[in-house]
Amino acid sequence: xxxxxxxxxxxxxxxxxxxxxxxxxxxxxxxxxxxxxxxxxxxxxxxxxxxxxxxxxxxxxxxxxxxxxxxxxxxxxxxxxxxxxxxxxxxxxxxxxxxxxxxxxxxxxxxxx
Amino acid sequence: xxxxxxxxxxxxxxxxxxxxxxxxxxxxxxxxxxxxxxxxxxxxxxxxxxxxxxxxxxxxxxxxxxxxxxxxxxxxxxxxxxxxxxxxxxxxxxxxxxxxxxxxxxxxxxxx
Numbered sequence: 050x051x052x053x054x055x056x057x058x059x060x061x062x063x064x065x066x067x068x069x070x071x072x073x074x075x076x077x078x079x080x081x082x083x084x085x086x087x088x089x090x091x092x093x094x095x096x097x098x099x100x101x102x103x104x105x106x107x108x109x110x111x112x113x114x115x116x117x118x119x120x121x122x123x124x125x126x127x128x129x130x131x132x133x134x135x136x137x138x139x140x141x142x143x144x145x146x147x148x149x150x151x152x153x154x155x156x157x158x159x160x161x162x
Numbered sequence: 163x164x165x166x167x168x169x170x171x172x173x174x175x176x177x178x179x180x181x182x183x184x185x186x187x188x189x190x191x192x193x194x195x196x197x198x199x200x201x202x203x204x205x206x207x208x209x210x211x212x213x214x215x216x217x218x219x220x221x222x223x224x225x226x227x228x229x230x231x232x233x234x235x236x237x238x239x240x241x242x243x244x245x246x247x248x249x250x251x252x253x254x255x256x257x258x259x260x261x262x263x264x265x266x267x268x269x270x271x272x273x274x
Contacts, residue, residue, distance in 0.1 A: 082260055091249060091267050092204065097260035105258035140203060147259030150194060150217070153203040
């Protein structure tokens with residue numbers, strides 16, 4: 050039973066470029082969450098999505114960040130015009146229902162140079 | 163507001179026990195516990211729901227005091243593999259059923 054998959058695992062972008070992070074939830078899960086973790090810090094909620102719907106984006110910066118979870122295909126977290134402060138580990142998690150335990154993917158480590 | 167974990171760090175020898183606490187100022191729907199090793203993803207350990215239901219790994223035990231909005235994770239007969247950072251994540255009433263708010267973490271180190 051495949052777990053949550055994320056790609057790429059490592060991503061290097063120059064300032065001003067775009068970063069696209071992908072997440073495929075665990076089989077049977079339709080709820081997806083994105084979290085950001087800065088080095089030596091805890092996990093910060095960004096956004097909660099179900100298929101084709103954003104349920105809660107209260108943790109998402111207002112500018113440059115967007116997320117989607119289309120009917121077909123993985124969930125995408127998109128960061129436009131990246132800055133050095135965007136360097137972090139971005140984790141995706143999924144659950145069968147909202148409020149259930151969340152299972153995390155391996156993360157994408159974004160480095161902005 | 164993020165939950166507060168205590169202690170911030172614990173050092174144990176194999177076989178010793180530890181308790182990690184998580185306290186929130188908000189009314190909670192559930193508390194989730196995770197362990198994260200350096201450079202890896204958080205691993206689910208336990209979920210405790212308002213009303214008493216809980217599920218998780220057999221070797222892990224935890225409690226949830228709904229009146230005090232506090233949870234404790236009990237690690238008994240610790241093994242080297244228990245080393246890592248432990249996070250509690252809380253789901254509070256009045257927010258969506260997906261927004262986990264994590265504590266700052268407790269670093270557990272187990273020595274032989």
